[in-house]
Amino acid sequence: MNKNIRLILVGVVAVGLLAACSPSLTADSGKINRSINVSGTGRVTIVPDIAKINIGVRTESETVTDALDDNNAKANVISEVLQDLGVAEEDIQTSNFNIYPSDQYNPMTGQVEGRKYVVENTVNVTVRDLNSLGKALSAVVDAGANTIYGITFDVDNRDEAIAEARKLAIEDAQAKAEAIAEEAGVALGDLITINVYSSSSPIPYYDAKGGAYAESSVPVAAGTLTITMECNLTYEIK
Numbered sequence: 001m002n003k004n005i006r007l008i009l010v011g012v013v014a015v016g017l018l019a020a021c022s023p024s025l026t027a028d029s030g031k032i033n034r035s036i037n038v039s040g041t042g043r044v045t046i047v048p049d050i051a052k053i054n055i056g057v058r059t060e061s062e063t064v065t066d067a068l069d070d071n072n073a074k075a076n077v078i079s080e081v082l083q084d085l086g087v088a089e090e091d092i093q094t095s096n097f098n099i100y101p102s103d104q105y106n107p108m109t110g111q112v113e114g115r116k117y118v119v120e121n122t123v124n125v126t127v128r129d130l131n132s133l134g135k136a137l138s139a140v141v142d143a144g145a146n147t148i149y150g151i152t153f154d155v156d157n158r159d160e161a162i163a164e165a166r167k168l169a170i171e172d173a174q175a176k177a178e179a180i181a182e183e184a185g186v187a188l189g190d191l192i193t194i195n196v197y198s199s200s201s202p203i204p205y206y207d208a209k210g211g212a213y214a215e216s217s218v219p220v221a222a223g224t225l226t227i228t229m230e231c232n233l234t235y236e237i238k
Contacts, residue, residue: 002207003145035192038177042168042229044161048153051133054095054121055140055152056147065220071119074144074191084131085136089119094123122147126154153225157207166196169231177235199228 057074065197079092097120104114106190127133137148181188 009187017164028220034186035234036177036180036186036188036237037234038173038180038233040169040173040176040231042165042231044165044168044174045162045224046155046227048127048155048197048225049130050154050221051127051158052152052154053125053127053137054122054149055125055145056096056120057144058118058120058146060102060112060116060118062110062116064119067117067119067160068099071121075121075123077143078145080141081139082125082136085132085139087125087127087136091126091128092125093224094121095124096120114122120147124150143205153223155225156226162198162229165227165229166231167198168227170194172231177233181235183238187238189238190232192236193234195232197230200232 024040044173055078057071057078059067059071059074061070079089082092099119102116102118103112104112104116105111125136127136133151141148177188
């Protein structure tokens with residue numbers, strides 16, 4: 001095979017490879033898929049009907065048994081007080097329980113002089129009667145609670161509010177798409193993708209320690225809760 005024939009064969013192979021890598025020529029070749037992407041927001045404001053509180057009891061003693069007995073006694077009283085105020089037993093759940101040693105140091109020498117044992121018991125309480133929330137806070141402090149973490153307000157059933165916020169978010173996105181298409185002088189085609197998600201969360205009211213609630217009646221305002229849904233739509237442009 002002479003040199004010219006070899007060159008011809010190499011050229012044929014190269015053309016074949018290039019053809020395999022090139023886009024296929026079809027009736028739709030050169031067509032650009034045009035689309036428009038819009039986002040919408042829907043908000044629904046509702047009044048919370050429940051409050052969630054983390055109530056803790058911290059005790060310490062020179063023996064684990066004494067610290068644990070003291071803690072259990074106070075925790076039982078707190079549970080009884082809450083139930084007397086109308087809180088259901090199933091709405092009082094232990095969320096954290098710790099036992100650990102705590103070394104006692106001499107402030108002058110820095111040497112360990114003794115050891116105590118600490119017991120921490122935290123329960124998550126759901127109060128469904130918000131009118132009794134202030135009274136409940138005062139009562140648990142009087143019963144021995146010495147740590148109260150942030151109160152979170154929420155609604156027991158969010159389904160209806162979420163559905164309404166989702167509807168508003170979709171309508172908002174649709175309206176924006178129609179307005180943009182009209183301003184741009186184009187027509188909307190089929191809806192290609194739709195994504196809807198929540199961006200709301202319960203309202204934290206405050207964080208504080210036990211002594212702050214030692215008043216006879218703690219004033220508490222639940223305020224309002226905003227349920228927010230976000231929507232993202234992609235339309236084909238005709």
